[in-house]
Amino acid sequence: MIGYGFMGAAHSQGWRVAPRFFDLPAEPQMQVVVGRHPGAVASAAAKWGWEESATDWREVIARDDIDVVDIVTPGDTHAEIAIAALDAGKHVLCEKPLANTVDEAEAMADAAERAAARGIRSMVGFTYRRVPAATFARDLVAAGRIGEIRQVRAAYLQDWLIDAESPLTWRLQKERAGSGSLGDIGAHAVDLSEYITGLKLASVSGVLDTLVTERPLLGETIGLSGTASAERGAVTVDDVALFTGRYESGALGTFEATRFATGRKNALRVEVSGSLGAVSFDLERMNELQFYDATLPPLEQGFRTIYVTEHDHPYLAPWWPAGHMLGYEHGFSHQVKDLVEAIVDGTQPRPSFADGLHVQRVLDAVERSSNAGSAWTATGD
Amino acid sequence: MIGYGFMGAAHSQGWRVAPRFFDLPAEPQMQVVVGRHPGAVASAAAKWGWEESATDWREVIARDDIDVVDIVTPGDTHAEIAIAALDAGKHVLCEKPLANTVDEAEAMADAAERAAARGIRSMVGFTYRRVPAATFARDLVAAGRIGEIRQVRAAYLQDWLIDAESPLTWRLQKERAGSGSLGDIGAHAVDLSEYITGLKLASVSGVLDTLVTERPLLGETIGLSGTASAERGAVTVDDVALFTGRYESGALGTFEATRFATGRKNALRVEVSGSLGAVSFDLERMNELQFYDATLPPLEQGFRTIYVTEHDHPYLAPWWPAGHMLGYEHGFSHQVKDLVEAIVDGTQPRPSFADGLHVQRVLDAVERSSNAGSAWTATGD
Amino acid sequence: MIGYGFMGAAHSQGWRVAPRFFDLPAEPQMQVVVGRHPGAVASAAAKWGWEESATDWREVIARDDIDVVDIVTPGDTHAEIAIAALDAGKHVLCEKPLANTVDEAEAMADAAERAAARGIRSMVGFTYRRVPAATFARDLVAAGRIGEIRQVRAAYLQDWLIDAESPLTWRLQKERAGSGSLGDIGAHAVDLSEYITGLKLASVSGVLDTLVTERPLLGETIGLSGTASAERGAVTVDDVALFTGRYESGALGTFEATRFATGRKNALRVEVSGSLGAVSFDLERMNELQFYDATLPPLEQGFRTIYVTEHDHPYLAPWWPAGHMLGYEHGFSHQVKDLVEAIVDGTQPRPSFADGLHVQRVLDAVERSSNAGSAWTATGD
Amino acid sequence: MIGYGFMGAAHSQGWRVAPRFFDLPAEPQMQVVVGRHPGAVASAAAKWGWEESATDWREVIARDDIDVVDIVTPGDTHAEIAIAALDAGKHVLCEKPLANTVDEAEAMADAAERAAARGIRSMVGFTYRRVPAATFARDLVAAGRIGEIRQVRAAYLQDWLIDAESPLTWRLQKERAGSGSLGDIGAHAVDLSEYITGLKLASVSGVLDTLVTERPLLGETIGLSGTASAERGAVTVDDVALFTGRYESGALGTFEATRFATGRKNALRVEVSGSLGAVSFDLERMNELQFYDATLPPLEQGFRTIYVTEHDHPYLAPWWPAGHMLGYEHGFSHQVKDLVEAIVDGTQPRPSFADGLHVQRVLDAVERSSNAGSAWTATGD
Incomplete structure (x- = not known):
């Protein structure tokens, strides 16, 4: 998970609770949460139950043991992270709004389409649905x-x-x-x-x-x-x-x-x-x-x-x-x-x-x- | 009262009931209801409790014993009747909309202003107020x-x-x-x-x-x-x-x-x-x-x-x-x-x-x- | 109508308005309202639209031109008036409660049954029905x-x-x-x-x-x-x-x-x-x-x-x-x-x-x- | 936790989630869930996130590493388990109703009072409060x-x-x-x-x-x-x-x-x-x-x-x-x-x-x- 504000808390709760109630076909592991400030992100990891914390999202999406990237950062960073993650073969969940501009959103949709051709999934977080x-x-x-x-x-x-x-x-x-x-x-x-x-x-x-x-x-x-x-x-x-x-x-x-x-x-x-x-x-x-x-x-x-x-x-x-x-x-x-x-x-x-x-x-x-x-x-x- | 459709029923009920509950400074008399079809308007007069019925509104507004004219006809007739009534020195209550066009409404507002200078009152029927x-x-x-x-x-x-x-x-x-x-x-x-x-x-x-x-x-x-x-x-x-x-x-x-x-x-x-x-x-x-x-x-x-x-x-x-x-x-x-x-x-x-x-x-x-x-x-x- | 308090106002409104909206098989005349205080009952008659007022209900129920007696007095007087009215051959509408005691109510129900045999109707005023x-x-x-x-x-x-x-x-x-x-x-x-x-x-x-x-x-x-x-x-x-x-x-x-x-x-x-x-x-x-x-x-x-x-x-x-x-x-x-x-x-x-x-x-x-x-x-x- | 029905699921969710949102003065460990059927209780432990399962509640309340006993069994078993747990020096949370009879409830309240004197706490689960x-x-x-x-x-x-x-x-x-x-x-x-x-x-x-x-x-x-x-x-x-x-x-x-x-x-x-x-x-x-x-x-x-x-x-x-x-x-x-x-x-x-x-x-x-x-x-x- 990249980011750890209010939405980070909500997403963490989702990852923690869903497997307890639903019979999921795969068991999510809450591995690593990423943020810029080492101390703050380490606290967030402890509070919201992630195994590790990290400060460089590029390193994290390069890791082999990461399958899904959940993006809960501010909107202006969504495009860069999501496209990189999809290109790295990670499934992506991106909090809404998809991006701050139509251009960025188009680039993301393109990346998602390319990724889908390789079996990589992406989703945007309009949870009220x-x-x-x-x-x-x-x-x-x-x-x-x-x-x-x-x-x-x-x-x-x-x-x-x-x-x-x-x-x-x-x-x-x-x-x-x-x-x-x-x-x-x-x-x-x-x-x-x-x-x-x-x-x-x-x-x-x-x-x-x-x-x-x-x-x-x-x-x-x-x-x-x-x-x-x-x-x-x-x-x-x-x-x-x-x-x-x-x-x-x-x-x-x-x-x-x-x-x-x-x-x-x-x-x-x-x-x-x-x-x-x-x-x-x-x-x-x-x-x-x-x-x-x-x-x-x-x-x-x-x-x-x-x-x-x-x-x-x-x-x-x-x-x-x-x-x-x-x-x-x-x-x-x-x-x-x-x-x-x-x-x-x-x-x-x-x-x-x-x-x-x-x-x-x-x-x-x-x-x-x-x-x-x-x-x-x-x-x- | 000129007209006697659904709004005529509602206005009649107002004229009949208001004096029973409110201490009005004057006692309204439900004198005459006007419509084009003699039989129908006579029935309406009987049903809604008006003393008389008539078919020519111009004659009615010329009568000395009429003080207030209540207009409940379709909107396209409001201007002609209301202006004539005001000019004849009758207070006018006109059902909404005031008129079907801005031009007509302007003429009516002008007439109302002229009449007000002579102490003649006018009002439009937005009763939901x-x-x-x-x-x-x-x-x-x-x-x-x-x-x-x-x-x-x-x-x-x-x-x-x-x-x-x-x-x-x-x-x-x-x-x-x-x-x-x-x-x-x-x-x-x-x-x-x-x-x-x-x-x-x-x-x-x-x-x-x-x-x-x-x-x-x-x-x-x-x-x-x-x-x-x-x-x-x-x-x-x-x-x-x-x-x-x-x-x-x-x-x-x-x-x-x-x-x-x-x-x-x-x-x-x-x-x-x-x-x-x-x-x-x-x-x-x-x-x-x-x-x-x-x-x-x-x-x-x-x-x-x-x-x-x-x-x-x-x-x-x-x-x-x-x-x-x-x-x-x-x-x-x-x-x-x-x-x-x-x-x-x-x-x-x-x-x-x-x-x-x-x-x-x-x-x-x-x-x-x-x-x-x-x-x-x-x-x- | 015998009595003229809050319920008198409501009943009067019923008698006045019902014939205007419903096609009744007979036309009610609001003839006389009865109360103990001559001045007050005369005011009530004027206010609520009754032709006359009177102070002796016994005289009123003896009148030939009265067909229906509507009783809106306090409950302790219902029995006496209602029974007298029914026995006098008047249809009776009696405000609730029927009476203040079961004994009185029984006497009234008996009177109503006797009257019904002669075609005289009676009803109690639970209007919320x-x-x-x-x-x-x-x-x-x-x-x-x-x-x-x-x-x-x-x-x-x-x-x-x-x-x-x-x-x-x-x-x-x-x-x-x-x-x-x-x-x-x-x-x-x-x-x-x-x-x-x-x-x-x-x-x-x-x-x-x-x-x-x-x-x-x-x-x-x-x-x-x-x-x-x-x-x-x-x-x-x-x-x-x-x-x-x-x-x-x-x-x-x-x-x-x-x-x-x-x-x-x-x-x-x-x-x-x-x-x-x-x-x-x-x-x-x-x-x-x-x-x-x-x-x-x-x-x-x-x-x-x-x-x-x-x-x-x-x-x-x-x-x-x-x-x-x-x-x-x-x-x-x-x-x-x-x-x-x-x-x-x-x-x-x-x-x-x-x-x-x-x-x-x-x-x-x-x-x-x-x-x-x-x-x-x-x-x- | 003794028992693992519908209430077991709700209590487990409470134990899992509370420490993530509230700054608790102590960190609860979801250690062991107890039930009569070994297979079913093992499944429940896995599903609801308890470390272990067990079939004998007496053994569990005797363990030194257990501080709190949460009872979610049917009401007729509450008294025996709760009293034993309190006497063993464990804090007890007992689902409502406290017991099926007043006699049992009295015995439990007595045990709770004795335990309180030794600093052992007990509580009954009327969560709607x-x-x-x-x-x-x-x-x-x-x-x-x-x-x-x-x-x-x-x-x-x-x-x-x-x-x-x-x-x-x-x-x-x-x-x-x-x-x-x-x-x-x-x-x-x-x-x-x-x-x-x-x-x-x-x-x-x-x-x-x-x-x-x-x-x-x-x-x-x-x-x-x-x-x-x-x-x-x-x-x-x-x-x-x-x-x-x-x-x-x-x-x-x-x-x-x-x-x-x-x-x-x-x-x-x-x-x-x-x-x-x-x-x-x-x-x-x-x-x-x-x-x-x-x-x-x-x-x-x-x-x-x-x-x-x-x-x-x-x-x-x-x-x-x-x-x-x-x-x-x-x-x-x-x-x-x-x-x-x-x-x-x-x-x-x-x-x-x-x-x-x-x-x-x-x-x-x-x-x-x-x-x-x-x-x-x-x-x-």
Whole structure:
């Protein structure tokens, strides 16, 4: 595993727990975690249960005893590491976003395609696809239960920027974060809605905005946070992204990614309206799926709250009895399961790097549309 | 009252019930209802409790014993009737939309202004402002309880068109309906969100679409509905309207008006995100307001479901004890109350014709933006 | 109409509105309202739209031009008035509870039976049966959609007594109120649950309690409320009633009636669990019914929120389009409709006085059980 | 760890994960798992990550390298193992219920008290206390935020027995299961409600019932389930338990434990009504707490949905960012954390064996009350 931040903790939990619950066709060994600072990465290795730590990722991907490289570093480093690892014959799991630019993402998708020809697998980490209720939404849609899709409403609502005096952290500076709400959380809304619907966005019209343009600079940095100083600096990423999309099928989607939705903590929402029904998912109630079946007798129709915790629901079999809830990190175990199975079976795991590239193109098209006065812009697939 | 369709029933109920519950400063007399077909309008008069019926609205507005003219006819007739009534010195209540075109709406607003100088009052019927929970949302916002407004999410979701085989009624034909989802329900989303926030939309970027472009022609007409024939005709109004708006303050709003939101029957929703809190209203749970107070201790924050049924909540005093719910038609009693009070007090009732004109300009700007590839378009106020 | 308090307002609204929306087989005339205080009752007549007022109910029920007597006086007067009216050949609508004692209720049921033999109808005013969602719950149960009934959970939760310093009003004094939470709101829970299930309680085990036993005496009385004085008096009615019931079928029910359910304003809740499904109703969301269909595919089961506002739902046809909500007072229009139809059709309206007597017997059995240490007590039907 | 069923999996997950997220003062080693069948227990050891397996628990508790014994066997074996382990100087974690009888539970509580005098700790596994939202409910109550407690509504609703043809498994036979819904899930309702309120039940009146008294016998057993045969056998445990309790403070509680609540999968609910507010928890939405603050301005009061996922909420600090949900098994990590800290700190972990004994006495009192016609029965503490 390259990197060891918040995502490193989540991925480590996935690697540790998945083999205990799922009958994997191969047993993962948590061998080595890589980071720049020797002391910090050694601590991380101990804390998250990796055998060794290292500081040079190039050495690690050259090792014969390493089969899989899991990349959880910041987005601007993904391309270099992933391409090198794939070229070195390692299977790669890369955290989202695939890359910070479309160019990098294209290079990665190319590398993935070349590697696949040699049996080397790659996958991008949109784990919300593996929340059982979201997976089950996809199953219902794929089975035709909502008929022809007419509209999609997708949003990722957070509120951690509502205070205009909250300080200017690195996440609000373009040169370091690469992107703002669009790339960070909008990417999830795009991927999850395309996953559930099976549709692909062909063009978009949107606007990126920075509602609070100046914030106090950080004074002394203390850990990940810090104290505000009296000086102010410019917020250089978008904190709100709003766009409308047209799918190849002609259906319409609305998208919102914001850090200003007061009271909404982590509301990744996807509602799909079809000719025969609808599904509605909200990550804040991640064990539930709302399903509306318009083929029932008219007087009996209504949104149904399905607790997606039954033994036969997606991914549920090895966990707990019906009605016992799963949490955020279970998606990372499901990701490990699917990746290991795909590697052993020799199949393409999804979302592929090509899927990740598509999301990147959508985000890029939104940015270009915003710069062009919200003109409709093709995603360019 | 001119006209006697569905809205006529609702307005009649308002005129009949308001004086029983509110201590009005004047006692309305339900004198005469006007319609083109003598038999039908006489039946309506009997059914809805009007003293007389008539077929010529010009004669009626010329009568000395008529003080108030309530217009519930289709939108294309509003301007002529309202202007004539105002010029004749009658107070006017005009059902929304104010008119079918901006030009007509401007003429009406001019007439209203002229009339106001002579003490003649006019008001447009956006009754959802008078759902107590919506009014209370406005009160909280106006009191500064949610701080500076950052974003608005407004939608009016219905689903009566999801079946592509449902027939081509007059509401789907531009020459008769004037407008589709945008004018019919989008107008409510615009007005209610501006009412709650006190903000005014300065420009918009949007798209109108017709997702099902052909539908079976009606065969034999039976009452308001009819049977489908084998032939098909073109749907000539929008059935989905999606747009983003910029308020004069710089805040952003997203808007959706659709008849394809499967499972959503009458979901007029407005959520306002501010620097200190949020309010969220849904007409499908019209007695409730969701309020988030971001000034409470962080561990105790959450959306609060307020049942807006207390004696001291807006409009509630004369109704029932706390916890006893109001319904759709109560807004029409509240409208009568406010209109009668304004007439007697000599104040301008709201929403005024100028307010109605503004909504019309927003809708017009959306249509022009849609025709211009979603280019940002000023509302032109 | 005899009496003119809060219930008088609601009944008047029913009589006024029902004929406007329903095609009644006879046209009710709101003739005369009766009360003890000439000035007050005359005001009430004017306010609520009755032709005349009177102070002697005996004279009124002797009048030839009176066909129906609607009794909305306190419970201790119901028996005398209702029996006299029935004996005088008047159809009677009597507000719940039927009476304050089982003896009175029996006399009334006897009188009703005698009157029925002469074509004279009587009905008791449990209007919550006529909330469309509750009626629809009954329809689903009656159609076998939830299978064999196993359990009922019924509660009526209010919170207006949580403050121990709220004053000792007449509703807390047995000699004036007759009964506390059990008779006032528990009666609704019993009637509504038996209506929805079609089951009859055979025996009960329960406890009545007074959680706050002393409260400040009222000082000067101002309108319906008043100011607290420094002295205290004893609360002599129950403020909480908890009981378990066994239906004749063997099914079990739990019941709670309380004025101490902090935050619950008017939560009359009935959930019925059956072998094939469940229905769950809550008066605080009176336009919705929760329905669980256990015959659907197991992975797709969930409680479904049905908005009971479709044209073909019970009582809905003459009201508004789907998704437009009804409120508290609509039940009174539905009551008028059903009563007038039953009178004209010559059928027995429900709930009958016999139904009201049964509820009274259940309440009486609860009280006796409470006095006997919660021993199981037959309802004695 | 003695035993390795469903609870063994959950406990193993707790032991494995807790040290990765919490900074424990001692590092647990997952040494040996014990079971009767050598092959099965060896498999379990491998699957759940224990170093060794063994078949004789007496030998294991005699080992010097074992410090903590975690008992997850059926209830009838708890007493013997726990007492032996405590006497051998091992800290003991014992899954609930503490025992199948009050006598056994008393012996265990005695052994725990003796052991505590020697610094040996013991704890019973009511893990739902460690769902953060439940812990936070307790915190609010303990801080006086809901004032004086008036009423408690507690229920544990499941529905896996609604089908009368579902077979007669061992859980429905008293000689094997020891108890039915009362002991299995009612115990949780009692413990959790006493934990949240800090109150103790003094007496109870209740009824146990078996709604479906005969079920098909199991034919061939396949894994944990099996096929139904044509023969039928008697259900010998309660499948519904309903009771009312009086706390020492005088407050009242209602309790329901049932496997017939159609559509309710795992709804452990506790609502506490106080003079200043209320808290309401539902395990089916385990990351949320409903809080009603009756000290807020009256027009603004409402139940607030608090997502108990903030960094400073109980147990949350080492997990994920706000808005990222926890699941069922996290309670087992929290349990390990609290137990290890108590052992190292030399304090009494809660719930203690004395707490477990009290729950047992409450259950026993309910059973005796049921046998005595629901007569009020002291819990005998």
